[in-house]
Amino acid sequence: MDMLEVKDVHKSYGDLEVLKGITFSMKKGETAVIIGTSGTGKSTLLRCINQLHPPDKGEIWLDGENLTDPKIDINRIRQKIGFVFQEFNLFNHLTALRNVSIGLEKVKKMDKEKARDKALEELKRVGLKDQAKQYPAQLSGGQKQRVGIARALAMDPSIILFDEPTSALDPELIGDVLDVMKSIAHEVAMLVVTHEMGFARNVADEIIFMEGGVIVESGPPKQMFQNPKKARTREFLGRISTLYGEIEEERRR
Amino acid sequence: MESLPNLLDGLYITLILTFISLITGLILGIGLALGRVYGNKVISAICIGYIEIIRGTPLLVQLFIIYFGLPSVGIILSPIDAALLGLSLNSGAYQAEYLRGSIQSIPSGQMIAARTIGMSRLQSIKNIVLPQALRISIPAWSNELIYLLKYTSIVYIIQVRELTAEGKFIAAETFKFIEIFAIIAIIYLVLTVIFTTLIDRVEKSLRIPGIGAKEVLGQRTY
Numbered sequence: 001m002d003m004l005e006v007k008d009v010h011k012s013y014g015d016l017e018v019l020k021g022i023t024f025s026m027k028k029g030e031t032a033v034i035i036g037t038s039g040t041g042k043s044t045l046l047r048c049i050n051q052l053h054p055p056d057k058g059e060i061w062l063d064g065e066n067l068t069d070p071k072i073d074i075n076r077i078r079q080k081i082g083f084v085f086q087e088f089n090l091f092n093h094l095t096a097l098r099n100v101s102i103g104l105e106k107v108k109k110m111d112k113e114k115a116r117d118k119a120l121e122e123l124k125r126v127g128l129k130d131q132a133k134q135y136p137a138q139l140s141g142g143q144k145q146r147v148g149i150a151r152a153l154a155m156d157p158s159i160i161l162f163d164e165p166t167s168a169l170d171p172e173l174i175g176d177v178l179d180v181m182k183s184i185a186h187e188v189a190m191l192v193v194t195h196e197m198g199f200a201r202n203v204a205d206e207i208i209f210m211e212g213g214v215i216v217e218s219g220p221p222k223q224m225f226q227n228p229k230k231a232r233t234r235e236f237l238g239r240i241s242t243l244y245g246e247i248e249e250e251r252r253r
Numbered sequence: 254m255e256s257l258p259n260l261l262d263g264l265y266i267t268l269i270l271t272f273i274s275l276i277t278g279l280i281l282g283i284g285l286a287l288g289r290v291y292g293n294k295v296i297s298a299i300c301i302g303y304i305e306i307i308r309g310t311p312l313l314v315q316l317f318i319i320y321f322g323l324p325s326v327g328i329i330l331s332p333i334d335a336a337l338l339g340l341s342l343n344s345g346a347y348q349a350e351y352l353r354g355s356i357q358s359i360p361s362g363q364m365i366a367a368r369t370i371g372m373s374r375l376q377s378i379k380n381i382v383l384p385q386a387l388r389i390s391i392p393a394w395s396n397e398l399i400y401l402l403k404y405t406s407i408v409y410i411i412q413v414r415e416l417t418a419e420g421k422f423i424a425a426e427t428f429k430f431i432e433i434f435a436i437i438a439i440i441y442l443v444l445t446v447i448f449t450t451l452i453d454r455v456e457k458s459l460r461i462p463g464i465g466a467k468e469v470l471g472q473r474t475y
Contacts, residue, residue, distance in 0.1 A: 050369060075371045083369035089362035093385045093461050103370035106380055137463020148366075155370055 001064070003028045003189060004049075004159055009058035011041070011048055018044045019055070020213035026159070026206070031190045033200040036210035037236070042193040045210070046161045049191070050081040063158055079107060082152025082160035082188075086167050088144040090136040096123060096147045097132040100154045108155070122150040126180045142173030146180055159189040166196060197240060201225060209233050256423040256433075263419030264440065266333070270405040270415060274340035275398055281341065282348025283383075289349065290356050291378065300349070307346035313407060315339050320411040336408035336415075344401055351393035355386040388459055395452040399445050406441075416440065 002025035011019040018041040026032055034042050047053040049060055051067055051074050060067045067077055091099050101119035104110040110118070123129050126146040136144055145165055152160050162181070166174040178199050181190065185203050194200065200207055201221050208218040209228075217224070217233045228234045288300040307315070320335040330338065359382055367377035409418030416437060424433040 052365065052368065075373050077371075078369055079371035081369070083366070085362060085366065087360075087362055089360070089366035091363055091366070091381050092359075092463055093381075093388065102380060103372070106376055107371040135462045137461075151366075151370065 002026060002061075003030075003063060004191075005059075005061040006045075006049065007059045007061070009045070009048055009055045009060065011044055011053065011055050018213055019048065021058070022210075022213075022215060023058075024208060024215060024218060026189055026191065028158070029186045029189055030205045031185045031192065031203055032206040032208055033204040034191065034193045034208045034210055035195070035197075035200060035236070035240070036216075040210045041213045042210055043163050046083070046163050046191065046193060049161060050078055050083060075107070079103075079155045080158045082155060082157040084145070084148050084152055084160060084162045084165050086164040088136070088141070088148045088168070090144055090147055090151075092136050095133050095135055096128060096139065096143075096150075099136070099147055100150045103151065103155055119150070119154055122154045123147070125153065125184070126150045127176070140173060141169045142176045145169065145177045149177070149180055149184075153184065153188070157188060159191060160184075162190060162192040162194065164193050164195070166194065195240065197237075209236065211236070256427070259419045259423060260416065260436070260440075263414060263416035266413065266415040267402070267405050267417075268444075270333075270336055270340060270408065270413075271398070271402045273337055274344050274401055274405075277337075277341040278344030278348050278397070278401075279394075281345030282352055285345060285349035286352035286356060286386075287378065289353055291374070304346045304349055307343055308350070312339065312343050312404060313410065315343055316408060316411050332408070332412040335411055336405070336413045340401065340405065340408070343404075344397060347400075348390075348394070348397055351390050351397065352386055354393075355389035356382060358389060359385050385464055388456075388461065388464055391452065391456045391459070395449055395456075398448050398452065402444060402448065403441060 004026040006022055006024050009019055009022045010017070022041075022045055024032075034045070036042055044053065048055045049067075051060075055068060058068070062077065062080060065072065065077065067074075091102065094102060097116065097119050100122050101112075101115040104115035104118055105112060108115075120129065120132060123132050126149055128143060128146055128150065131139060131143055131147075136147070139147065149160075149165075165181070166177050169177065174196070178196060181192070181199070182203050184190070192199070192204075204221050206218060207221050207224040209216045209224070209230075209232075211232065217228060217230045219228075224233065225237060228237065285300045285304060288296045289304070290297075292300060316335065316339040319330065319339045320332065323330065323335075363381050363385075364377050367381045368374070372380065405415055406417035408415060409421065414422075420433050420437040424430045427433070
């Protein structure tokens with residue numbers, strides 16, 4: 001059975017229909033990457049999945065539960081759906097360690113010692129053990145984002161949603177974040193909105209190309225990159241590889 | 254010299270009025286600010302109405318209503334209780350506005366992030382928003398303390414024998430107006446310096462890199 005099922009999701013803001021019927025599914029531990037131009041509803045889709053912006057129509061199922069059911073305890077469900085933001089959104093008054101442990105203490109009601117130990121484990125996992133006592137203002141962008149990932153991981157989610165996790169980072173810091181994401185792939189399912197085509201090609205099990213509020217085409221990276229069925233997909237991927245391909249090559253130098 | 258015990262009694266009343274009003278005003282202010290920012294339309298409108306009425310009318314008039322007006326509806330308060338009530342209600346409205354500025358200066362993404370790890374709205378406000386907003390408000394709060402200290406001198410008009418009132422009695426008996434009021438002015442000045450120094454210390458000890466100083470500059474509203 002599929003772990004995540006998104007069925008015919010619609011979402012409008014005022015008169016603007018952003019999502020016009022999105023349907024797809026993901027298996028346990030799978031990594032899916034959503035690509036597409038800006039303003040096509042990629043971020044909205046992520047926010048619909050964890051009910052930050054509840055969909056107007058359609059259903060979202062996670063681990064056999066219907067998240068769009070109004071009677072569901074959304075705070076319990078959100079523990080199973082990690083979220084990593086473009087702008088990090090760390091808690092500025094808390095150290096890196098407390099940023100990770102506060103959810104364990106306050107939401108999972110773990111005792112302080114245990115929460116601390118687990119948070120330290122998660123920081124180790126993202127390579128930030130030595131920064132545990134630093135505040136967000138003392139961390140670089142890449143470090144902040146890795147704390148954001150550790151914060152999401154700590155809750156032991158079934159899936160983590162990434163909303164352009166590297167778009168606010170300096171080019172030389174992007175690699176660290178992508179490496180961490182690569183290292184947790186298949187341990188936890190990931191649904192990633194990104195323009196990092198290298199990551200999409202190498203890590204994703206499935207690539208979803210969205211445009212104008214619908215899924216134009218989806219499939220494994222090999223198929224999508226080498227012989228996409230739709231002309232629009234080919235055009236988009238062609239354009240984005242000329243745009244981003246050079247940057248990625250520069251980074252490798 | 255024989256009037257010193259009277260001045261000390263007055264000083265004691267002044268300090269009691271200042272601190273109790275500051276603390277009850279803080280509690281009231283937190284409630285009003287949260288109600289205004291996070292409440293539904295009705296709650297928010299009630300909080301805004303309260304804040305604007307208090308800030309839009311003189312403290313003296315508020316004290317008169319409480320002390321001289323309330324007895325006509327059967328509520329009779331002693332002068333000191335009336336003063337405490339008036340100062341607290343007044344300070345609450347101002348503190349609510351300082352705190353609202355601080356709450357709104359915290360990036361909304363932090364609240365959203367708290368919700369994504371499964372915190373309820375209330376948990377997010379308590380654990381994420383308030384600890385930051387209160388820290389950012391400390392300088393404004395220090396100002397409020399000093400205002401309150403000096404505003405307490407107004408309550409001699411409703412028969413409370415605080416520092417200024419005691420001074421007035423002594424001066425009227427001895428005719429040493431300049432000496433007595435100079436001493437009283439110096440007492441207020443010394444208290445102000447002590448309080449600001451103490452709060453600066455508290456602020457420094459609670460300071461967190463990236464929170465405070467910079468954000469505070471933009472939101473002093475007095």
